[in-house]
Amino acid sequence: MVYQKIIRLETRGRGSYPITRALQEVVQESGVQTGLCHAFLQHTSASLMLCENADPDVRSDLERFMYRLVPDGDGIFAHVAEGPDDMPAHVRSILTHSDITLPVSNGGCSLGTWQGVYLWEHRLAGHRRQITVTICG
Amino acid sequence: MVYQKIIRLETRGRGSYPITRALQEVVQESGVQTGLCHAFLQHTSASLMLCENADPDVRSDLERFMYRLVPDGDGIFAHVAEGPDDMPAHVRSILTHSDITLPVSNGGCSLGTWQGVYLWEHRLAGHRRQITVTICG
Amino acid sequence: MVYQKIIRLETRGRGSYPITRALQEVVQESGVQTGLCHAFLQHTSASLMLCENADPDVRSDLERFMYRLVPDGDGIFAHVAEGPDDMPAHVRSILTHSDITLPVSNGGCSLGTWQGVYLWEHRLAGHRRQITVTICG
Numbered sequence: 186m187v188y189q190k191i192i193r194l195e196t197r198g199r200g201s202y203p204i205t206r207a208l209q210e211v212v213q214e215s216g217v218q219t220g221l222c223h224a225f226l227q228h229t230s231a232s233l234m235l236c237e238n239a240d241p242d243v244r245s246d247l248e249r250f251m252y253r254l255v256p257d258g259d260g261i262f263a264h265v266a267e268g269p270d271d272m273p274a275h276v277r278s279i280l281t282h283s284d285i286t287l288p289v290s291n292g293g294c295s296l297g298t299w300q301g302v303y304l305w306e307h308r309l310a311g312h313r314r315q316i317t318v319t320i321c322g
Numbered sequence: 323m324v325y326q327k328i329i330r331l332e333t334r335g336r337g338s339y340p341i342t343r344a345l346q347e348v349v350q351e352s353g354v355q356t357g358l359c360h361a362f363l364q365h366t367s368a369s370l371m372l373c374e375n376a377d378p379d380v381r382s383d384l385e386r387f388m389y390r391l392v393p394d395g396d397g398i399f400a401h402v403a404e405g406p407d408d409m410p411a412h413v414r415s416i417l418t419h420s421d422i423t424l425p426v427s428n429g430g431c432s433l434g435t436w437q438g439v440y441l442w443e444h445r446l447a448g449h450r451r452q453i454t455v456t457i458c459g
Numbered sequence: 460m461v462y463q464k465i466i467r468l469e470t471r472g473r474g475s476y477p478i479t480r481a482l483q484e485v486v487q488e489s490g491v492q493t494g495l496c497h498a499f500l501q502h503t504s505a506s507l508m509l510c511e512n513a514d515p516d517v518r519s520d521l522e523r524f525m526y527r528l529v530p531d532g533d534g535i536f537a538h539v540a541e542g543p544d545d546m547p548a549h550v551r552s553i554l555t556h557s558d559i560t561l562p563v564s565n566g567g568c569s570l571g572t573w574q575g576v577y578l579w580e581h582r583l584a585g586h587r588r589q590i591t592v593t594i595c596g
Binding site (some may be wrong): 189225227257259261263280 | 508509516521523528554559564570572594
């Protein structure tokens, strides 16, 4: 059994946006009890992230770490036509994840207690983002 | 057909622990001949890793590389309540993988000759870790 | 329904090689309309990459970024028997992806407008690479 749905999200610029609840809703709609929930981000300048969900400092620390690792306006980049944050956004995307697969158990995504799923926007400006969710079971 | 099982592992602190055999056993139990084997780690301070399985130096080199990239006690981190190795563990998790999907062929995980699957513990202390394995086929 | 096929590719050394079309062909052969397309690279010194597909500078910038992050011949590595580019290739593999899952919609991989799938060869010399593609639906 396969169920597929598109989730749309409008970001307000760089930062992380929780999507765990939206994924759980798709799993419930599908009626699948045991199987897999696959989420796929249709963009190359944002990521899907599994992250600690309790202390918001974790996500701001991640942001700071990524900024140090891949600074905006880094002089080694030739792809600068779309702004100083565009190529760093592509690198962040490659170093993290565009697709995540979660186990489905008892009709819901089976996450650990401290795990949340986030859309991580890497561009400075807000963007419309689209995630295709596929449930198999 | 979907088969799901939880693997539990007690780590002895930072380092990598082979789980290829445990995954192969779940595939055999499932009876699936052709399909997918999905492993999901229910934690945000350890990783699942596909790595060269012949020379142990590869994994100690990886450990050393990661330590240089994300040092314990890094001054840019605000999330320090759980110790100097906790936020680095979250960063390592984001930069690597919490879930891995392997092809199942002829009733087993179809890995390359030099590929092994490891649980990579990022915390300095030992932890109880739980992996949900889902076989579809 | 599960369909599985092996794609073989001979690289000409470090760099990225498009495989989107090859994946789309496997999906079409499978006849699956809605489901998942999983690609798994059977090697630990190359990656599968989802990347911006329009400006080739993006991929050369990524190469340059990775070279700075994980330089060939880095003195911290002990695993040097197979050459100065071998251990960096393993690190690049761990920091990126060996397996990618794409949604299948309307009988094809449902990629974003600017997304392409690439095999990223990390070794300096050309290598024969094998990708197992599994379609579920």
